[in-house]
Amino acid sequence: MDNLSHIGTGLEPKTELELKLRRKTRISAAFRYTVLAVVGLMMIYPLIWMIGASFKTNAEMFSSPSFWPKEATVQGYIDGWKTSTPYTFGHFFLNSLWIIIPKVIGTAVSCTLVAYGFARFEFPGKKILFATVIATLLLPNVVTRIPQYLLFRDIGWLDSFLPLWVPSALAGDAFFVFMVIQFLRAIPRDMEEAARVDGATTLQTLIYIVVPMLMPALISVCLFQFMWTMNDFLGPLIYISSVEKYPVSLALKLSIDTTEAFAWNQILAMSVLTLAPSLTVFFLAQKYFIEGISTGGVKG
Amino acid sequence: MAELQLRAIEKTYGNGYKAVHGINLDVAEGEFMVLVGPSGCAKSTTLRMIAGLETITRGEVRIGNQVVNDLVPGKRGIAMVFQNYALYPHMKVRRNLSFGLKLKRYAADKIESSTQEVSGILEIEELLERLPKELSGGQAQRVALGRALIKQPEVFLFDEPLSNLDAKLRASMRVRITDLHKRLRKEGRPATVVYVTHDQVEAMTMGDRICVMKDGHIMQVADPVTLYERPANAFVAGFIGMPEMNLVPAMVSRDGSARITIDGQSILTDGLEGRIGGTTGPVTLGIRPQHLEVVETGAENAFTGEITNLEFMGHEVNLHASVGSATFVAVVPSELFDRTLERGDSVGLRPLGPRIHLFDVESGENISLSPQANDTIREETKK
Structure with a gap:
């Protein structure tokens, strides 16, 4: 009996086969992690280099290949923040926010309404209208730039934020409409029917029942719109002409244009700042974001 | 509570498919009527037409002598229990129960007392602060039942409410529902019920009368004993009995x-x-x-x-x-x-x-x- 007492306690000596298997697993894991680490580093290296370089002096920037600054300085941040214009970089950040916030809200509201209509109701011409939405999704943005520009010029909206806000507030971003429709299709209709039996109107059903269930998708929509608008360069470049109204994407380019010898450390420092909001928002909302893009979040 | 009458109800879909062929059915006040039939016999469609979730192509639905064809579900005086419970996933049980009353702008104390009463009847008091995802199938179905009960509707509609439960739970819920129906009758507020199922055991044990359907037609409407002993046709004869x-x-x-x-x-x-x-x-x-x-x-x-x-x-x-x-x-x-x-x-x-x-x-x-x-x-x- 004594000889058997160690069985099942986890303390029994390892057999030859067990040791062999364990060695094999370890080698395999080491190999996989090495490959992952190398490829991952290649992807993230430009970002690391940029952050490192933003603390370098302009002179050191191209003399040393290392991303670690020899003498770290925040001078790039201080000078970059001042900019070569009468405005500080903070002003441009506020401009960006002023573009982004109404645009994100408008997108969320309009996309929900349009997607709800397409996903849940039958109406004449639905097929053609939906095909149109999908067609705009496939159309390259560039194609519509000139007609759009002419349109907004004739209305007199140039050099204002309206050309950036209004199309989104009218569900102009077909991608988001499509995304919300797909998400809605995966949600069973029973809850909405139960709400109708409970006496809710169509709008009440949307607000009290559908929107809460759509939350993961809507958060993804808002995140995407936030990041894309933050990074959008072409839109503001075309429609906004006065420096006072520039968002950060244009302000960054501004410092390249106006200085004769480019102060790269300033540009990089401001680029790091520009990236910060998107990254922060992404990491904060990562959980919902993933839930939203992998559609069908409601479990029975 | 009120009687329910279907007069030559027809349902034709947009693609021309005729699902329901001129059904006539009277459900008396306080009666427990079961619609039963094989899948595809349009029993659920019929129920959804009564509820107002499907449009009625032709014919009339009357609840308490009022034609309700053009009324929205919320105005028909009905309550419905769905097969997969259809609880609002983001609301706690308490809000799930009271949502309908809130929409009707009932006073807060009235809502509270109704919630207490209904949760007492269905023994779900200790679940009130839970979310639907924290409930078992049987509990969820009791909450769904409570959500219907709290509205004190003219007509209760059940759409295969026990199909998602396991056999044992199904048997106990069956008894619970029939007991509830008897209790309400005894308390002087009889509930008119239309109950859809494909399960003949549910039909035979629960219904005051049973309406056997096939391909959008009614084959026979009768009490369980008559249905078993005097089937009107070979279909009913084959469908009822094990x-x-x-x-x-x-x-x-x-x-x-x-x-x-x-x-x-x-x-x-x-x-x-x-x-x-x-x-x-x-x-x-x-x-x-x-x-x-x-x-x-x-x-x-x-x-x-x-x-x-x-x-x-x-x-x-x-x-x-x-x-x-x-x-x-x-x-x-x-x-x-x-x-x-x-x-x-x-x-x-x-x-x-x-x-x-x-x-x-x-x-x-x-x-x-x-x-x-x-x-x-x-x-x-x-x-």
């Missing part, structure tokens, strides 16, 4: 009393007198497995069959036998079953005369129904 009623092609001829011939074998039977008039020729013979006596081979007025299968069910044995090209199932109580019988053996099968049904080959109508027949069956049952 195992299914034996339905086999046969010939009827006159030889003093009625003579039934199946694939060359013929027997005399006395139970059909006064039921089938002068009918002769081809018919469909219907006899329930419980009413088929297993006797010795060559016994009087019995078919001779060969055993093709024996199913031991515990309390009884299902004996499958072939008579020529026809197959029969007979149910024998285990203690009366001759254990020496094996597959391939010959047995005698004697149908109980008064329990024989004959159906028209073309229309499937029961041609052996008559007032006397009912009396004969009653007397037989008393014995």
Whole structure:
């Protein structure tokens, strides 16, 4: 009996086969992690280099290949923040926010309404209208730039934020409409029917029942719109002409244009700042974001 | 509470498919009406038309003498329980229950007292602060029931509410729902119920009356006993009862009393007198497995069959036998079953005369129904 007492306690000596298997697993894991680490580093290296370089002096920037600054300085941040214009970089950040916030809200509201209509109701011409939405999704943005520009010029909206806000507030971003429709299709209709039996109107059903269930998708929509608008360069470049109204994407380019010898450390420092909001928002909302893009979040 | 009337209800879909063919149905005040039928018989569609979740192509739905065709579901005075509960996933049980009352702008204290009362009846008080995803299937279905009950509707609609539960829970919920219905009746506020199911056990045990449907037509509306003893047609006869009623092609001829011939074998039977008039020729013979006596081979007025299968069910044995090209199932109580019988053996099968049904080959109508027949069956049952 004594000889058997160690069985099942986890303390029994390892057999030859067990040791062999364990060695094999370890080698395999080491190999996989090495490959992952190398490829991952290649992807993230430009970002690391940029952050490192933003603390370098302009002179050191191209003399040393290392991303670690020899003498770290925040001078790039201080000078970059001042900019070569009468405005500080903070002003441009506020401009960006002023573009982004109404645009994100408008997108969320309009996309929900349009997607709800397409996903849940039958109406004449639905097929053609939906095909149109999908067609705009496939159309390259560039194609519509000139007609759009002419349109907004004739209305007199140039050099204002309206050309950036209004199309989104009218569900102009077909991608988001499509995304919300797909998400809605995966949600069973029973809850909405139960709400109708409970006496809710169509709008009440949307607000009290559908929107809460759509939350993961809507958060993804808002995140995407936030990041894309933050990074959008072409839109503001075309429609906004006065420096006072520039968002950060244009302000960054501004410092390249106006200085004769480019102060790269300033540009990089401001680029790091520009990236910060998107990254922060992404990491904060990562959980919902993933839930939203992998559609069908409601479990029975 | 109110009565519900369906008048020549039709449903045709956009693609031209006609799902419901002019249904007429009256559900009395406080009555428990079960709609039952195989899948695709449009029972759920009919229920959804009553609820207002499907449009009515033609005909009228009246609730308490008011035509509700054009009313939205919320204004029809109905409450519905769905198969997969359809609880609002982001609301706690308490809000799930009170959502309908809130929309109707009831006072907060009224909502609170109603919530307490309903959760007391359904024993869900301790679940009030939970989210639907934290509930088991049975609990979720009780909450769904509560959400219907709290509104004190004119008519309750149930759409296969127990299908998602396991067998044991289903049995207890069945009792709970019928008890609740009786309790409300006793308290003087009887509930009119329309209950859709595909499960004949639910139908037979719960319904005051049962409406059997097939392909968008009503086959028979009757109380469970009538449905079982006097099926109006071969479809109802085959649908109600476990195992299914034996339905086999046969010939009827006159030889003093009625003579039934199946694939060359013929027997005399006395139970059909006064039921089938002068009918002769081809018919469909219907006899329930419980009413088929297993006797010795060559016994009087019995078919001779060969055993093709024996199913031991515990309390009884299902004996499958072939008579020529026809197959029969007979149910024998285990203690009366001759254990020496094996597959391939010959047995005698004697149908109980008064329990024989004959159906028209073309229309499937029961041609052996008559007032006397009912009396004969009653007397037989008393014995």
